[in-house]
Amino acid sequence: MLGRLYDNEVCSAARALEIVGERWSLLIIRNAMFTGATRFSEFQRALRIAPNILTSRLQRFVEAGLMETRPQPDAPEVHEYVLTDKGLDLQPVIIALTHWGDRWAAPDGPPIIYGHDGCGGPLRQHLTCDNCGATPTSAEVGVLRGPGMPPGR
Structure with a gap:
């Protein structure tokens, strides 16, 4: 958590943060999504994260509905952390953040490339207008009033 709530922000990005x-947080989700990590020990070993921090993040993900716990088939006393559909919906966020990092924070080039399992081609993120199908530049992206905006704001 960021240390304060964004109840007055009326901003989905702030609430998602x-x-x-x-x-x-996103590294744990990334590892669950793309490396198949499900066990506490797998996350800890791969990320070298302190156990108390990992425990806190995993509990928060379960509370928020991003993950659910399931008993391991081979060891029912051990639980695995599995992404829910809500957690899996973060995939485009992680890919977009990675592409930004590839451009601005990877001086030697992308360390990994997300690809399409079907054909092996690289994936890329882009915005598309639902109305006309155009792919706008950053300068052409604006803000429209959404149905969740309270009256008078």
Whole structure:
């Protein structure tokens, strides 16, 4: 959590950061999504994250509905952390953040490339207008009033 709530912000990005904006959060989700990590020990070993921090993040993900716990088939006393559909919906966020990092924070080039399992081609993120199908530049992206905006704001 960011340390304060964004109840007055009327901003979905701020509210999303309340759930996944802490250090380590998206890396844990990334490892669950792309490396198949499900066990506490797998996350800890791969990320070298302190156990208390990992415990806190995993509990928060379960509370928020991003993950659920299931007993391991081979060891029912051990639980695995499995992404829910809500957690899996973060995939485009992680890919977009990675592409930004590839451009601005990877001087030797992308360390990994997300690809399409079907054909092996690289994936890329882009915005598309639902109305006309155009792919706008950054300068052409604006803000429209949404149905969740309270009257008078």
